Amino acid sequence: MQPFGLFSTRALSAAALAGTLLAGVAAPARAQAPAAQAPAAAASNTFDAVRSRGTLSCGVNTGVAGFAQPDSQGVWRGLDVDYCRAIAVALFNDANKVRFVPTTAQNRFTALQSGEVDLLARNTTWTLSRDTSLGFDFAAVNFYDGQGFMVKTSTGAKSGKDLEGATICVQPGTTTEQNLTEWARANRIRFSPVVIERLEEVVQAYASGRCDAYTTDISGLASTRSTQPNSEEHVILPDVISKEPLGPLVRQGDARFADVVRWTHFLLIAAEEFGITQANAAQMVNDPRPEVQRMLGRGGDLGKMLGLDNAWGLNVIRAVGNYGELFERHLTPIGIKRGPNALWTNGGLQYAPPFR
Amino acid sequence: MSQTTMDPRLLRAPPKRKLRLSWADERVRGIVWQILVVGLFGAIFYWLWSNTVHNLEVRRIATGFGFLDREAGLPIGESLIEYSPTDTYLRALLVGLLNTLKVAVVGIVLATVLGTLVGIARLSRNWLLSKVAGVYIEVIRDLPLLLQLLFWYSIMQSLPGPRQSLNPVEGVFLSNRGLKLPWLEWQDAHTYALLAFVAGAVGTWLWSRRATALRLQDGKPRPVWPAALGLLVGLPLVVWFAFGAPWTVDWPALRGFNFRGGLTVTPEYFALLLGLVLYTAGFIAEIVRAGIQAVPHGQWEAAQALGLRRGAVLKRIVLPQALRVIIPPMTSQYLNITKNSSLAVAIGYQDIVSIANTVLNQTGQAIEGIAIIMLVYLTISLSISLFMNWYNARIALVER
Numbered sequence: 001m002q003p004f005g006l007f008s009t010r011a012l013s014a015a016a017l018a019g020t021l022l023a024g025v026a027a028p029a030r031a032q033a034p035a036a037q038a039p040a041a042a043a044s045n046t047f048d049a050v051r052s053r054g055t056l057s058c059g060v061n062t063g064v065a066g067f068a069q070p071d072s073q074g075v076w077r078g079l080d081v082d083y084c085r086a087i088a089v090a091l092f093n094d095a096n097k098v099r100f101v102p103t104t105a106q107n108r109f110t111a112l113q114s115g116e117v118d119l120l121a122r123n124t125t126w127t128l129s130r131d132t133s134l135g136f137d138f139a140a141v142n143f144y145d146g147q148g149f150m151v152k153t154s155t156g157a158k159s160g161k162d163l164e165g166a167t168i169c170v171q172p173g174t175t176t177e178q179n180l181t182e183w184a185r186a187n188r189i190r191f192s193p194v195v196i197e198r199l200e201e202v203v204q205a206y207a208s209g210r211c212d213a214y215t216t217d218i219s220g221l222a223s224t225r226s227t228q229p230n231s232e233e234h235v236i237l238p239d240v241i242s243k244e245p246l247g248p249l250v251r252q253g254d255a256r257f258a259d260v261v262r263w264t265h266f267l268l269i270a271a272e273e274f275g276i277t278q279a280n281a282a283q284m285v286n287d288p289r290p291e292v293q294r295m296l297g298r299g300g301d302l303g304k305m306l307g308l309d310n311a312w313g314l315n316v317i318r319a320v321g322n323y324g325e326l327f328e329r330h331l332t333p334i335g336i337k338r339g340p341n342a343l344w345t346n347g348g349l350q351y352a353p354p355f356r
Numbered sequence: 357m358s359q360t361t362m363d364p365r366l367l368r369a370p371p372k373r374k375l376r377l378s379w380a381d382e383r384v385r386g387i388v389w390q391i392l393v394v395g396l397f398g399a400i401f402y403w404l405w406s407n408t409v410h411n412l413e414v415r416r417i418a419t420g421f422g423f424l425d426r427e428a429g430l431p432i433g434e435s436l437i438e439y440s441p442t443d444t445y446l447r448a449l450l451v452g453l454l455n456t457l458k459v460a461v462v463g464i465v466l467a468t469v470l471g472t473l474v475g476i477a478r479l480s481r482n483w484l485l486s487k488v489a490g491v492y493i494e495v496i497r498d499l500p501l502l503l504q505l506l507f508w509y510s511i512m513q514s515l516p517g518p519r520q521s522l523n524p525v526e527g528v529f530l531s532n533r534g535l536k537l538p539w540l541e542w543q544d545a546h547t548y549a550l551l552a553f554v555a556g557a558v559g560t561w562l563w564s565r566r567a568t569a570l571r572l573q574d575g576k577p578r579p580v581w582p583a584a585l586g587l588l589v590g591l592p593l594v595v596w597f598a599f600g601a602p603w604t605v606d607w608p609a610l611r612g613f614n615f616r617g618g619l620t621v622t623p624e625y626f627a628l629l630l631g632l633v634l635y636t637a638g639f640i641a642e643i644v645r646a647g648i649q650a651v652p653h654g655q656w657e658a659a660q661a662l663g664l665r666r667g668a669v670l671k672r673i674v675l676p677q678a679l680r681v682i683i684p685p686m687t688s689q690y691l692n693i694t695k696n697s698s699l700a701v702a703i704g705y706q707d708i709v710s711i712a713n714t715v716l717n718q719t720g721q722a723i724e725g726i727a728i729i730m731l732v733y734l735t736i737s738l739s740i741s742l743f744m745n746w747y748n749a750r751i752a753l754v755e756r
């Protein structure tokens with residue numbers, strides 16, 4: 001990728017953080033001080049700010065196949081990327097009004113806190129501390145995941161217990177590294193960590209044999225495995241050592257923007273449930289089911305309640321398709337099964353509240 | 357007879373001017389401007405500060421350094437002190453600081469030695485040697501350091517795995533897990549012996565000063581070496597024996613996935629150290645060359661006329677003079693090594709920047725994290741500068 005961008009990105013995001021937090025909202029800060037009744041007004045303008053800027057700035061991975069990766073033409077592809085596009089359509093009715101900002105596991109939060117991005121759609125695990133003391137709001141879970149290990153078949157390891165004494169590659173700034181240490185302690189497994197920030201570098205360290213195992217979310221392992229030259233030489237061990245509910249998140253204090261993100265996700269889920277697809281969305285407007293009509297803006301004014309165009313639902317599905325289609329398009333090819341991400345009607349966990 | 361008269365203008369004290377409260381008075385203008393500038397800075401600072409506090413509050417981002425004594429849970433690959441993931445963030449940061457010092461201090465020493473040798477080689481009358489040194493200096497200085505680090509790291513990674521590791525001598529293994537060496541099983545006795553050695557070194561230094569002072573008084577030379585031998589070798593040995601003379605060698609051995617035991621030089625540390633040393637030595641070599649060439653040629657000729665050999669001329673006459681030119685730019689090279697060591701994150705060596713970045717990611721407290729990093733580098737850099745300034749003053753020409 002671009003190793004030279006590393007430090008400038010880091011320095012920039014640090015500087016941007018300092019800058020934005022510092023200079024951020026001078027006037028509102030003063031005007032607002034006496035009005036204790038309206039807290040967080042200063043931060044709650046993401047929605048308006050994005051609208052008036054005309055583009056959505058979306059923090060994504062630096063390149064995890066299936067979630068966010070530029071294709072050979074440089075067009076970003078993946079589940080998370082299409083979430084960004086879906087939200088851009090909801091806001092602007094234009095899937096191209098997105099600026100993708102690649103972030104590493106380590107600098108993603110600074111990018112969101114500082115306002116460099118409006119939204120992170122980047123396999124980020126919903127945890128209590130991120131939801132509170134880091135100052136974020138998780139809008140939804142678009143992929144239920146868990147942490148696992150990948151090893152080379154030649155090591156002969158069959159389960160996590162076989163990793164005693166192993167060297168394990170891990171990315172810093174993740175729940176992954178913390179789960180790893182806790183799991184090792186609980187299972188009395190000694191290991192040497194190799195901690196590398198850049199995804200390509202950490203994968204390279206694993207592939208070259210610097211590490212015996214690589215650990216991250218199982219979806220990330222599947223993605224890495226699919227991009228290795230000889231994917232049969234790598235095996236993902238059966239152990240799942242954590243819960244990793246991954247989903248889009250925004251800065252805390254802008255409930256309106258969070259609502260847009262959350263309900264766009266629900267829209268994608270509900271669309272699958274009702275059989276609304278990218279191809280048939282335009283005809284489904286005439287579907288007799290009232291909920292389908294409300295979702296697509298034929299009846300009711302749910303879109304307006306979100307502060308959006310009433311036809312936002314129709315526009316979004318026409319632009320990116322429903323959740324099932326996204327899964328089929330991006331994750332099935334790299335060998336990821338629906339599993340817990342099946343609709344609740346099929347025994348999975350993906351469930352949308354009523355559109356009413 | 358002539359009386360020397362002074363120019364009367366020099367005798368007269370400068371007129372004490374009263375401060376007139378008028379814009380025409382230069383001093384009044386100066387004071388007003390200074391107050392204005394200081395006030396402006398104060399106001400800007402206050403404005404930035406209060407906005408930061410306010411915005412952090414609005415965004416519900418935690419502030420303060422309270423996180424430092426929370427459990428870190430971070431895996432750290434190498435550490436000079438005992439560390440486990442159940443330790444606090446503070447200790448994790450300390451590990452990072454020590455890792456930074458470990459690479460900076462060793463890097464400074466090695467780069468100085470290598471740079472000096474290359475700088476001298478560059479001036480050598482041996483055509484091949486001087487050309488090789490010249491090419492080295494040009495190439496190494498022209499390539500970005502980060503690129504070099506990634507290069508060395510990928511070389512380390514392409515070494516064979518632990519099972520096929522190179523085994524040049526008994527107990528030494530080189531593989532993509534790093535360099536494994538046999539090492540002493542460290543016990544308290546060794547720590548005490550080490551302390552005794554340090555005490556001995558201080559003692560030796562004091563004695564040699566005393567010996568010089570006495571010789572200046574009565575002209576009789578007093579040898580330093582017997583005392584030095586006793587203090588530096590004898591004393592630690594005695595202490596070691598007193599504690600039972602423990603001596604167990606810890607041999608590295610392949611067990612399961614990895615080597616156990618012995619001393620490990622990790623590929624990350626090695627690649628970083630190698631990259632920093634080779635890169636900085638290129639600059640130091642040029643500084644040394646320039647310093648030597650700055651000594652007037654007459655000094656060489658005069659020394660040679662006295663019958664000194666070339667080596668002796670270099671050592672006794674030229675280098676001491678060259679040092680005065682060399683030290684100031686050397687300081688900035690030392691600062692560069694220290695600061696460039698933060699490129700460690702690119703190759704997974706967990707220095708202070710890498711660990712502080714992880715801490716600020718886990719806690720979300722970017723401002724505090726950046727402040728810690730700045731404080732660390734500022735302290736290290738100021739210490740290096742102060743030391744080098746002191747040393748520079750010491751070797752400066754004493755004008756009498």
Ligand SMILES: N[C@@H](CCC(=O)N[C@@H](CS)C(=O)NCC(=O)O)C(=O)O
Pocket residue numbers: 061062063064103104105122123124125171173174175176197198199216217219220221244246
């Ligand atoms: N879900 C975990 C880990 C997320 C994560 O960063 N995973 C890695 C490995 S799949 C990743 O996405 N890296 C991509 C990158 O650094 O660009 C978390 O939120 O802390």
